[in-house]
Amino acid sequence: MDLSFLNEINIKININASLKQFTTFKLGGFCPALIECPDAAVLRRVVILLRERNIPFILMGFGSNILASDYGINKIMLRFNNETPLVTREGNTINVDAATHLDALTQYATEQGLEGLSQICGIPGTVGGAIAGNAGAYGQQVSDHLTSVTVLKPDNSVVKLPRSAIRFDYRDSDLKHNGDIILSAEFTLNHINDTTSLKAAREEVLRTRPCNINxxxxxxxxxxxxxxxxxxxxxxxxxxxxxxxxxxxxxxxxxxxxxxxxxxxxxxxxxxxxxxxxxxxxxxxxxxxxxxxxxxxxxxxxxxxxxxxxxxxxxxxxxx
Ligand SMILES: Cc1cc2nc3c(=O)[nH]c(=O)nc-3n(C[C@H](O)[C@H](O)[C@H](O)COP(=O)(O)OP(=O)(O)OC[C@H]3O[C@@H](n4cnc5c(N)ncnc54)[C@H](O)[C@@H]3O)c2cc1C
Incomplete structure (x- = not known):
């Protein structure tokens, strides 16, 4: 498959990639190409170029909620994932690129004295994957303190959706099914002065989770x-x-x-x-x-x- 039209973008393209390498089950056959998109701006450019050429693709985050077939898949995989947190803060609101890992977001919030995400620390995967599947643990879900999500629509428009415009359910949301790609999100949290208790809560969850992040x-x-x-x-x-x-x-x-x-x-x-x-x-x-x-x-x-x-x-x- 000729993907030279993507050369203008600084991305890593894994040709004939094994899905074993990119899923936490470490199973699965091959896909023709797996394109690593480290942030929302890059992902958006790649998606638009693929859509202009009618090239089908499948979006994944970190691959921690996927069982990939031994036969592989005959479509391009876009891996929207970044181990470096891409976050900014304004008052009690955190804006996060959806490629950021959920646990990195929770760690950032803890360090900033912002409360509301401590129960969902230690869940592997990206913020995008977590919002799509409304990930959660210990009675807390990622949607609880979410205030908005910015998505790339199937027609390539970028729309900021308030939390109230999205249906969230137990381990489910509209965004898992409707073809919207989550680019970034905003969480509004509660500020507390004493970060010691927040750090202790985080440590406790990380220590006791039966299914820990690693x-x-x-x-x-x-x-x-x-x-x-x-x-x-x-x-x-x-x-x-x-x-x-x-x-x-x-x-x-x-x-x-x-x-x-x-x-x-x-x-x-x-x-x-x-x-x-x-x-x-x-x-x-x-x-x-x-x-x-x-x-x-x-x-x-x-x-x-x-x-x-x-x-x-x-x-x-x-x-x-
Ligand atoms: C050890 C371990 C422990 C876990 N513990 C928990 C837990 O406590 N609670 C819990 O809820 N889950 C848990 N999970 C499951 C998994 O971590 C979560 O479902 C996680 O949120 C998936 O994120 P991901 O980036 O890996 O998504 P992926 O597995 O890559 O993708 C999952 C789905 O999300 C979609 N998606 C990914 N990114 C986007 C995006 N930007 N926009 C739109 N759709 C997107 C994909 O298309 C796919 O449908 C655990 C998994 C492991 C391996």
Whole structure:
């Protein structure tokens, strides 16, 4: 694929890139090119040039909520990700480029004495990915203190949306489905003079999270694989997908090297050499076992990228 029209932009293009290198599951085949976009301005220029040529692409952030197919994907991947925080502050409002990592944003807020993000520290991935999926932990969600999001629309216009114009739900938002690309966001937080308590709260969360920010380096995974269950008559007050998986016996499963993490039934990991298909097959088995025992159908939170065998009947909205 000739991408020489992108030469005018200072970007890294990985030709025939392995998705293993760019997802925290460290699984998946190849894509024709993976373009690394370090900030919103670069991303916007790349997207416009691709759209002008009708070249399809798929947007990703850090790749911490994706299971990529062993067959790879026949589309260009745009990786909108920057390990260096791109943040500015005005009063109690932080403006952040969506390529920034969520944890870097929470650290910045802590250092600045701005309260409101401490429970969601230690979640891997970018601010863009976190807002799209309304990431959260310990009862706090990234949308809680969000005041606006600036998006690149499918027609290439740039629009600043107030928080009230966006539907946020449990691990979901309009922005995950409508083709808008999150370029940047504003969070309005509470200023407190004593940063000691904020730092202590952050340390406590980082210390106690069962699925800590670096877990995937040793235990390849994408965090919780299934969404928690809405309270229903079948679920009673139980909501934790991990509880249902545990009690349905799914922790003992091992399918071609794919299995649950010993400390948490809802975190799926894999042995060396196991494939993305094995992970996928395990999730089918888990869904069946929970359904047989509790009559509840678990829904994947992790997004599937590309083709999987035996995929009939899966929640299609989570596919690319
Ligand atoms: C060890 C570990 C622990 C985790 N713990 C938690 C947790 O506690 N809570 C939680 O909620 N999640 C958790 N996760 C899941 C994951 O970290 C979050 O879903 C994260 O917000 C994904 O961000 P990302 O940049 O990696 O997105 P990706 O995985 O790259 O992409 C996810 C989705 O977001 C979309 N997207 C990405 N960037 C943008 C953008 N700029 N504009 C529009 N759409 C975009 C993509 O198209 C895709 O649909 C965990 C994952 C791991 C590996």
């Amino acid at each position: 877990l995937w380096r040793d235990i390849p995974c994408a965090g919780s694989f299934f969404r928690n269950v809405d309270p229903t008559s079948k679920a009673g007050q139980r909501q934790s997908a991990g509880w249902f998986l545990d009690n349905a016996g799914c922790k003992d499963l091992n399918l071609n090297g794919a299995h649950a993490y010993t400390k948490h039934a809802n975190i799926i990991t894999r042995d060396d050499g196991a494939t993305a298909q094995a992970v996928y097959d395990l999730t089918i088995k888990m869904i069946d076992m929970v359904k047989d025992k509790y009559g509840i159908v678990l829904i994947r939170e992790v997004r599937l990228l590309g083709k999987f065998n035996n995929a009939a009947g899966c929640n299609a909205e989570n596919y690319w």
